[in-house]
Amino acid sequence: MLSLTQIREDFPILSRTNKSGEKLVYLDNAATTQKPNQVIDTISNFYKNHNSNIHRGIHFLGVEATELYENTRKKVRDFIGANHTEEIIFVRGTTEGINLVASSFGSSSITVGDRILITGMEHHSNLIPWQQLARQKKAHLDIISVSSNGEINIEEVSSKITNDTKLVAISHISNSLGTINPVEEVIQIAHRRGIPVLVDGAQAVGHQPVNVNSLDCDFYAFSGHKMFGPTGIGVLYVKEEYLSQMSPYQFGGEMIRSVTYEDASFADLPHRFEAGTPDIAGVVGLGAAIDYLHSIGLDKIKAYTEDLSLYMAKKLSTIEDLQIIGKPQFRGSIVSFNFDQIHPHDVATILDEKGIAIRAGHHCTMPLMQSMNIPGTSRASVAFYNDKNEIDILYEALKAVKNIFN
Amino acid sequence: MLSLTQIREDFPILSRTNKSGEKLVYLDNAATTQKPNQVIDTISNFYKNHNSNIHRGIHFLGVEATELYENTRKKVRDFIGANHTEEIIFVRGTTEGINLVASSFGSSSITVGDRILITGMEHHSNLIPWQQLARQKKAHLDIISVSSNGEINIEEVSSKITNDTKLVAISHISNSLGTINPVEEVIQIAHRRGIPVLVDGAQAVGHQPVNVNSLDCDFYAFSGHKMFGPTGIGVLYVKEEYLSQMSPYQFGGEMIRSVTYEDASFADLPHRFEAGTPDIAGVVGLGAAIDYLHSIGLDKIKAYTEDLSLYMAKKLSTIEDLQIIGKPQFRGSIVSFNFDQIHPHDVATILDEKGIAIRAGHHCTMPLMQSMNIPGTSRASVAFYNDKNEIDILYEALKAVKNIFN
Amino acid sequence: MSDNLKSLYHEVILKHNSDPQNFKKREDAKYIIEAYNPVCGDQFKLYFDLDGNTISNLSFHGYGCAISKSSASILTTLLNGKKVEEFININDLFNNVLSGKPLNDKIPEELLAFTPVIAHPGRIKCVTLGWDSLTEFLNSEK
């Protein structure tokens, strides 16, 4: 078990109240997580003591800032079990990471008639880049269907991989249903045919141990703000084998080796992919988030949040007229649900009045909602600072919602 | 005059010392500026009290965060004199802003045989995107030459604009020479031929009043970290007329109107250009930087820093064997210089030992350095928190450098 | 139930939500316009004719939250058979109320049920969804 009182003290926002004086019950962790003082103070401390541009600075601040920045790259490497620091590219977030792959890998490796395979539960960030790439290249986008339980069928993965398939892209954990996808199996199947796999890890990193080496994925993208770190920073892991083939994504300072007016040659990896001044403070803050997660332990975090989320799914399912949307065998920290006759936005607004923050809508998975024939869901998502008491508060509030509409 | 003691107290890093106990004299402001407590505390306060994802949140934190984020867009609009909030796109920095234009505007408006006109003093971020776009589109990149004083000739601008010229891109202030370019005149000339102009404002914003409306530029890019704001955030201004023609740059959440597995339609401006979770805290911090700059006054800042920089240029030019590189009529806060026989990196290292932070190298303007036949320069750049006493310390230290090598 | 909740989901809203007025498709309507909120996914159609300057046979159909649905329902009850100018006038008054301005003129009482939504800026668009679409249509017809 975690020492919850201690942990909650690390997150100052958890003592916020809403306008009616109701205490915040933050259950919107899938949208963004809260930040511990350790992260907030690291960012302040960076600006107060070490702020400088990096890589080219000879002065002591430049040296300090560069060290903090590059040490975080090592931390990230170790955190996700990558082999090389070169494989760690700092980006704005999951969305930019996937766009980078779609642009750089996509432009060289996808051509007319090729196929890209994704699942039907992907976040728009792991759907639209591939959809638009396919349109542009006259390639095809294939969709692995999602069962009413919110799961994919591993046989369908096999059968939908063709000789023309050039990439498989799949979310580690579904942000709208909570499904933990069988990414290891998908990767094995794809690799048997020599096809690289991109994993959208936005909902996994920070909630469970993730090891890109044992997963053997080829691309892995995640966001700092969803793992208790700062907004504006994320990571794209690219396996060395693909990295060296990829052309730069953006052009500018820090990513070149040599330039004339006519042409440019590009810097070593990974700097080639980090054009311009990066979010230095964001990177340093991300490092603090990793340290913080280590200090609690990711195995513990996984056990605790999955238990909490199962408790939530079970408890909410006892409410009359409430359906849990997605009943996967393996569930992350997310539970989606709907009332028969009450719109998710009305649910969320009434909960908001009670200080409970959940999300309502299509959760950037519109086509999934269309395929399930629902306009959206209410979604509650936990983190390790939540507890069963908060779930009970949610439960009571949802019963009150029902009463208002009856 | 500014109240320097008060201002310096706002910047905690200014009391840092180096390993030898020498007090920091920060003259590397062109690389990145330092941040006042007002900015640092705003970021902390955001994370401690308002952190949430934005735009789709119904709960009170989501409302607060969205309001803070979108209010900053209004602040930026007013700060640079834009007409519409839609014209303000948040990006990582100048580099990403220019890459966005090169990709979105470039892909639709530049074709075989077209020409793009830039100056010879552009930062790599305002050179390589155009160079690579030109290569990709079989278009041509034309270069306005830079005089030995570090200036462009306005007649050459006229003569280098042809019927095939589709874009002019020019820095407001040169980051390696300090030259304030005659952007108004360039824009007038280009507009007479119906050609849009992009201005790289990285070195101008925060150091002088900038008004995109009176400039009448079509694109204007700048970085938060160079205007006393956070790293990882910047702004691209796009005049409405061009904005509506431009296709999205990255694809993902927050930038769509409606999505199926087969296709997507895109959100209203400016959200169409802000895919994924943005750097929310960075944006809010940028707003605090704007407030801070307003509280001092940009006219005062301009007068003060330009006076300081002229003082510096004059004083350093009295040192024997020291050449000022670039002697423009109008100088921003930057002075580049070289000793006859001493390498810029050696200069910077010796100054570092004395606590003085300057930059040495090509300053991401390699082709300019090649054209001037120098490997780089030492560059000292001031901000409104510097003073003449610090310039005098620099002066004495440079004389010491000369002594070491003699 | 707290007072806040009572007032936010006022009985007027709840009534129109569970029993929306003029809630029907009419494919032969002279005008069919869409009211879509991409943020929520709320999606209604408004059906009506224009006899000269008079809005007639106004109905709506579609899917949305209680707030957007009840607001659209009230829209149809208030404005069927009214002149375009009357719609514009009421719409202006309604927008004033929703932006928190003091109320000088008379406004149909049902609309006051939506004032507590002001405290939830993310939901204002739900209130105005149908109204905005009709305004936009009328503006484009000018």
Next chain:
Amino acid sequence: MSDNLKSLYHEVILKHNSDPQNFKKREDAKYIIEAYNPVCGDQFKLYFDLDGNTISNLSFHGYGCAISKSSASILTTLLNGKKVEEFININDLFNNVLSGKPLNDKIPEELLAFTPVIAHPGRIKCVTLGWDSLTEFLNSEK
């Protein structure tokens, strides 16, 4: 002048900077290799022959800061006529010194002039520029 400065720009460095040894182009050298530091712009060429295992006629030319230039100059004085293994040995010792490890073996005294550079991590590459290129070349020749 502070003690720090004295030691950082040691007279050995200053001497080799103002009067670099074996500073000449030799286009007919058996091997010409480039030493380029994209961060600083330092750019040297090393010219040498290999007689079996022996490095001979070692010279260098190009442009760089005092540290990279003096280090390259010392490299040529120390290693001309030496065996490849000796270079590797000295290079390893030198790298140990520069990474702050305690010194067990004897190392040519001139090289100790560079130890203060350890405090300036951004400049270490200047010290090792020529050495690294030679190492890389020898590794690729294996």
